[in-house]
Amino acid sequence: xxxxxxxxxxxxxxxxxxxxxxxxxxxxxxxxxxxxxxxxxxxxxxxxxxxxxxxxxxxxxxxxxxxxxxxxxxxxxxxxxxxxxxxxxxxxxxxxxxxxxxxxxxxxxxxxxxxxxxxxxxxxxxxxxxxxxxxxxxxxxxxxxxxxxxxxxxxxxxxxxxxxxxxxxxxxxxxxxxxxxxxxxxxxxxxxxxxxxxxxxxxxxxxxxxxxxxxxxxxxxxxxxxxxxxxxxxxxxxxxxxxxxxxxxxxxxxxxxxxxxxxxxxxx
Amino acid sequence: xxxxxxxxxxxxxxxxxxxxxxxxxxxxxxxxxxxxxxxxxxxxxxxxxxxxxxxxxxxxxxxxxxxxxxxxxxxxxxxxxxxxxxxxxxxxxxxxxxxxxxxxxxxxxxxxxxxxxxxxxxxxxxxxxxxxxxxxxxxxxxxxxxxxxxxxxxxxxxxxxxxxxxxxxxxxxxxxxxxxxxxxxxxxxxxxxxxxxxxxxxxxxxxxxxxxxxxxxxxxxxxxxxxxxxxxxxxxxxxxxxxxxxxxxxxxxxxxxxxxxxx
Ligand SMILES: Nc1ncnc2c1ncn2[C@@H]1O[C@H](COP(=O)(O)OP(=O)(O)O)[C@@H](O)[C@H]1O
Ligand SMILES: [Mg+2]
Numbered sequence: 001x002x003x004x005x006x007x008x009x010x011x012x013x014x015x016x017x018x019x020x021x022x023x024x025x026x027x028x029x030x031x032x033x034x035x036x037x038x039x040x041x042x043x044x045x046x047x048x049x050x051x052x053x054x055x056x057x058x059x060x061x062x063x064x065x066x067x068x069x070x071x072x073x074x075x076x077x078x079x080x081x082x083x084x085x086x087x088x089x090x091x092x093x094x095x096x097x098x099x100x101x102x103x104x105x106x107x108x109x110x111x112x113x114x115x116x117x118x119x120x121x122x123x124x125x126x127x128x129x130x131x132x133x134x135x136x137x138x139x140x141x142x143x144x145x146x147x148x149x150x151x152x153x154x155x156x157x158x159x160x161x162x163x164x165x166x167x168x169x170x171x172x173x174x175x176x177x178x179x180x181x182x183x184x185x186x187x188x189x190x191x192x193x194x195x196x197x198x199x200x201x202x203x204x205x206x207x208x209x210x211x212x213x214x215x216x217x218x219x220x221x222x223x224x225x226x227x228x229x230x231x232x233x234x235x236x237x238x239x240x241x242x243x244x245x246x247x248x249x250x251x252x253x254x255x256x257x258x259x260x261x262x263x264x265x266x267x268x
Numbered sequence: 269x270x271x272x273x274x275x276x277x278x279x280x281x282x283x284x285x286x287x288x289x290x291x292x293x294x295x296x297x298x299x300x301x302x303x304x305x306x307x308x309x310x311x312x313x314x315x316x317x318x319x320x321x322x323x324x325x326x327x328x329x330x331x332x333x334x335x336x337x338x339x340x341x342x343x344x345x346x347x348x349x350x351x352x353x354x355x356x357x358x359x360x361x362x363x364x365x366x367x368x369x370x371x372x373x374x375x376x377x378x379x380x381x382x383x384x385x386x387x388x389x390x391x392x393x394x395x396x397x398x399x400x401x402x403x404x405x406x407x408x409x410x411x412x413x414x415x416x417x418x419x420x421x422x423x424x425x426x427x428x429x430x431x432x433x434x435x436x437x438x439x440x441x442x443x444x445x446x447x448x449x450x451x452x453x454x455x456x457x458x459x460x461x462x463x464x465x466x467x468x469x470x471x472x473x474x475x476x477x478x479x480x481x482x483x484x485x486x487x488x489x490x491x492x493x494x495x496x497x498x499x500x501x502x503x504x505x506x507x508x509x510x511x512x513x514x515x516x517x518x519x520x521x522x523x524x525x526x527x528x529x530x531x
Contacts (some may be wrong), residue, residue, distance in 0.1 A: 048272035052404075052405050054401065054404060054405070077407075080409075081404075081405060081406065081407035084405065086402070087406075088398045088401065088402055089398070090397060090398060092397060092398040092401065093399075094391075094399055095394075095397070095399070105406070105408075106408070109407075109408045110407065110408075147391045195376075244398075263277075
């Protein structure tokens with residue numbers, strides 16, 4: 001078995017006809033925190049769905065623990081998903097359940113543990129994210145940062161080998177952001193898991209990721225350890241890391257010539 | 269001119285193809301739900317919880333409506349029957365109308381408006397907020413965990429609600445006919461007892477309400493599951509639930525009634 005728990009091999013995918021990913025190669029070594037960065041709409045969430053087997057690639061493959069994800073039957077896919085935990089962009093907590101029941105959900109679904117044991121597990125996970133005291137709140141009564149932490153506790157409830165985070169920092173205040181950063185690293189090391197973080201927040205991720213991939217135009221535009229990328233002279237990476245408005249990634253969405261557009265609207 | 273006609277035609281064609289496609293998709297979804305039902309039967313508490321939400325919470329509106337429908341039936345029926353001097357048959361008229369037609373049909377229409385819309389909106393929002401995706405990623409099938417329990421709850425609740433509708437309707441009819449109008453109570457009940465046939469009337473009514481239960485619940489679930497993950501998508505899906513359920517109920521009612529009357 002290779003040292004990479006997830007491998008993406010020449011992967012291509014498109015929702016309709018236009019290809020979103022055009023031959024992506026990535027490796028995710030066991031025990032590491034790896035970040036995937038790219039602009040909004042560059043297909044980062046889609047990439048996580050491909051890893052989770054919710055979408056089928058149009059070319060290439062994703063292997064999780066040596067198994068090709070899209071060739072699994074229902075049972076095989078379920079087995080692979082038991083190894084994964086995913087933190088969705090908006091948390092995706094079950095709104096009809098309490099915080100406690102949300103975290104207990106995967107445990108109840110997949111094990112036959114007695115209630116006392118479930119309780120211990122849930123308390124442990126909630127304690128790890130600092131929300132043991134919030135166990136009786138409804139999912140709808142939480143702030144954004146708290147919801148994200150509960151979702152994190154739920155994602156790791158069954159001690160997954162792979163934890164995927166979709167924009168874990170989006171829309172958080174600086175303190176919650178630091179808390180989440182801390183948690184990701186802590187959980188990764190405590191569980192001996194591999195973390196895949198999708199984000200566009202450069203500073204946070206560069207501070208604690210082991211390896212970073214940049215995705216642009218459907219391919220991996222750059223990759224490397226954060227300290228190497230910081231020094232990188234690649235125009236794309238430079239633009240991203242330093243947050244410049246225009247550069248290889250244009251400010252404007254593809255549009256016809258501005259002058260002509262204006263003239264045309266004046267005519268109608 | 270020609271292009272305008274062509275675009276209207278192609279618009280109609282698109283809608284027809286789209287409707288057919290959705291119909292096919294909903295049938296496939298139906299079989300999916302049946303396949304996953306085994307899994308959800310093992311956790312009966314989920315279905316029982318949904319029976320509470322779809323069935324028990326629909327009780328008030330259905331009982332109140334039934335009471336009024338029964339009273340109106342008695343008023344209208346008496347008005348017509350007394351011209352032919354057979355006002356004692358009022359009990360038969362009320363009971364047969366309710367058991368054969370109004371019980372199953374009106375219950376289904378109210379069910380679509382009360383429980384069906386709630387199901388569609390809830391599932392549509394669960395999809396929009398990625399709760400269904402999250403479930404899938406936890407290796408839990410949303411069809412088994414979310415859809416199938418609601419389906420069986422609906423199928424189970426509908427005949428019971430329709431039966432209660434008929435019972436309360438008869439009671440409403442009785443209150444108008446006997447204490448208010450002064451029809452003889454003995455005639456009211458005995459004629460009803462003599463004329464309502466178990467096989468022909470009651471069983472047929474139950475068959476109807478089971479079929480309506482399948483149709484209404486299935487439409488509500490499919491529309492919710494299939495709703496685009498936006499506020500607009502969910503609101504349209506909710507509307508479609510009411511429109512499609514109502515059409516399905518009335519259409520199926522005609523088809524079933526014609527078979528039942530001929531047979
Ligand atoms: N279900 C879908 N159907 C069609 N297009 C989609 C769907 N989901 C996402 N897209 C499109 O794919 C592109 C990438 O989406 P996404 O993976 O969510 O990007 P990111 O997470 O990097 O912001 C976007 O342009 C989006 O409009
Ligand atoms: Mg995204």
